[in-house]
Amino acid sequence: MSRTSESVHVWPVAAAAEGNLSSMWNSLVRHPWRLLALLCLIQIACWTVMPAIVNVGPPRDVVEGFLWGREWVLLTYKHPQLPCWLLEISHLLTGSFRWPQYMLSQLMVATTFVLVYLLARDMMGPTRALAAVLLMPAIYFFGWPTPQFNHDYAQMPFWAATSWLLWRAARDGRPGWWLFLGLVAGVGLYAKFSTALLLAFGGIWILCDTRARSRLATPWPWLGLAVFLGVVAPLAVELVRLDFLPLTYAEHRNAWVIANRARLYYIGVQLAGLAAVPVVLAISGLLRRQPRPVQDPLLAYPAPERRAVVYLAWMGLGPALLIMAASLFTGTGEAWGATMYNLIGVLAMALLGRRLGPTELRRLAVLALLCVVGVSSAYAATRWTSCNILGRLQPMCWPARSISLTADAIWHEAVSAPLGIVGGDDGTARLAGLEAPDQPSIFTTLDRRLAPWITDQRLRDQGMLLVWPRGWKLSPQQEAWTAGLPVKTVAFNWSLKGPPLEINFAVIPPGRTSFPGNPPGPPDPE
Incomplete structure (x- = not known):
């Protein structure tokens, strides 16, 4: 086919496409809510899919x-x-x-x-x-x-x-x-x-x-x-x-x-x-x-x-x-x-x-x-x-589902009852409880004043799974709760480059009658 005949076929197609785009744009301008809806849909789609x-x-x-x-x-x-x-x-x-x-x-x-x-x-x-x-x-x-x-x-x-x-x-x-x-x-x-x-x-x-x-x-x-x-x-x-x-x-x-x-x-x-x-x-x-004269009456x-x-x-x-x-x-x-x-x-x-x-x-x-x-x-x-090449451990890099399922398995190896409470290091304990099938509660900072849904009676009835990263310096309150408990350490892969993440688990079974009190002084959320 000659170059001239190609242009005869190509240019009308291009012109038609340009005309369709122009017509679509004019329709959006004359109905601004349509362009607003399109913006909202793109915002929702992009910022839902990419992070997920x-x-x-x-x-x-x-x-x-x-x-x-x-x-x-x-x-x-x-x-x-x-x-x-x-x-x-x-x-x-x-x-x-x-x-x-x-x-x-x-x-x-x-x-x-x-x-x-x-x-x-x-x-x-x-x-x-x-x-x-x-x-x-x-x-x-x-x-x-x-x-x-x-x-x-x-x-x-x-x-x-x-x-x-x-x-x-x-x-x-x-x-x-x-x-x-x-x-x-x-x-x-x-x-x-x-x-x-x-x-x-x-x-x-x-x-x-x-x-x-x-x-x-x-x-x-x-x-x-x-x-x-x-x-x-x-x-x-x-x-x-x-x-x-x-x-x-x-x-x-x-x-x-x-x-x-x-x-x-x-x-x-x-x-x-x-x-x-x-x-x-x-x-x-x-x-x-200098503003241009606006000729479109819609504007x-x-x-x-x-x-x-x-x-x-x-x-x-x-x-x-x-x-x-x-x-x-x-x-x-x-x-x-x-x-x-x-x-x-x-x-x-x-x-x-x-x-x-x-x-x-x-x-x-x-x-x-x-x-x-x-x-x-x-x-x-x-x-x-950041997670896979640079090996920087950020909250979005933590293998939440693996941690939750492992926590659930460790609990049920020791206890036949449902996992009702998780505690320890708050950030790690939350991940342990997030996707656990039993949907446990979080014992925030191991302080009953900050987690009023946790009572001594509930601790006696349900026990608790303590969770914290290996090598983490425990606070005096955390040491009081973990003292004397057998600890199981599990390694989790989270990055193509970074070393495995090691997390400690300790089970407080139901039936225990005494527990450490709240930290001294007024509640400290931090």
């Missing part, structure tokens, strides 16, 4: 959440337990500990995308709202850390929902918005107590904004407050019953961060996590000096009112800036700010939206796709290489 492929063991917070979730308590010494309930439900529905936690985390992120879109759509129309969400994958906290489902990610959609519902309630004044706001705000505290920070900023905004303050003359905000108080009342009662242990934990955590982190560490991590946002804005063309939408911009800055930046300032004087975990940047994209579009045209929107979509696919692929490659 390479992570042999779940992240540390996830293992802890699974073990606490099966206790169905309202509150532990650390946090409220909504995230742990969700993890337990995910296991009950799927029967797996390998992938549901990753999907659960991405469902939280995707829900946050949708709620942010709803808020932005109310302020600046659907297309700019879509652009605001397309900026979010460029934020570090919506990518790399998301496989570790914990309280920070469980509260993320509640922050976004609270911001949206408060804006709607103040704007429309309808009773349903205020009542729903009270419900969501209350449930948000079951995800993490730091949700109260956003609620405080929301309360201040109500008092300062003229229109929002005028709503206080109606009964609906007060009924919403009553709903909120009714929802959080059980949590408050449990907090008192536990003698405010979560506050003690926060104090211990602050002291550890101050002792082990530089003064500017937290601020540096937050700025690094946001560093890609101005890069994406620049590449997309939204930072150019022409009035700029948000000044009141909306103030709201976004206050709710979207206020809590984050306050925590940054506080980190100079107190200990603040670097992941604590993860949920505070939901509105960065909306604020950026409120300020730069007049520059948004078809070209800029297309670039934002491509960059969002690259962020999700590229970063999740880099995560998988990095984790696998």
